Amino acid sequence: MIRFRGPGSPLAALAIIGIAAVGACGKMGSTGNISSVTPAIVQPATTVGVSISGFAFHPATVKIEVGTTVKWTNHQNVTHTVTANGGSFNSGDLAPGHSFSHTFKRVGKFPYHCMIHTFMKGTVIVSQ
Numbered sequence: 001m002i003r004f005r006g007p008g009s010p011l012a013a014l015a016i017i018g019i020a021a022v023g024a025c026g027k028m029g030s031t032g033n034i035s036s037v038t039p040a041i042v043q044p045a046t047t048v049g050v051s052i053s054g055f056a057f058h059p060a061t062v063k064i065e066v067g068t069t070v071k072w073t074n075h076q077n078v079t080h081t082v083t084a085n086g087g088s089f090n091s092g093d094l095a096p097g098h099s100f101s102h103t104f105k106r107v108g109k110f111p112y113h114c115m116i117h118t119f120m121k122g123t124v125i126v127s128q
């Protein structure tokens, strides 16, 4: 076991670690590559495509700006639906090869699913 002789010793050691950590953070911030962490796809286009295949939405999460249209296309030989969990949009039965579009006019997070295969889930994140 390590024994601390003086009452100030452990605190002094912590203070030194703290200064080192602050120094490291400051250095990282100046390089400015924090945005590369996010897994969601950012697309500034006015229409963003989501493909349905393999019983999944691709990409499952889209980040868009207000006024952007999302167009889902069913590329699978099975009927699916694109149905907002909160009911704000619903494609109804989307036969193979068919598309459904919805324009997002409000900021928010819109999770959706397929009514036929409820394990199929996606999210549209709308920002200003």
Ligand SMILES: [Cu+2]
Residues within 6 Å of the ligand: 055, 079, 080, 081, 114, 115, 116, 117, 120
């Ligand atoms: Cu489905």
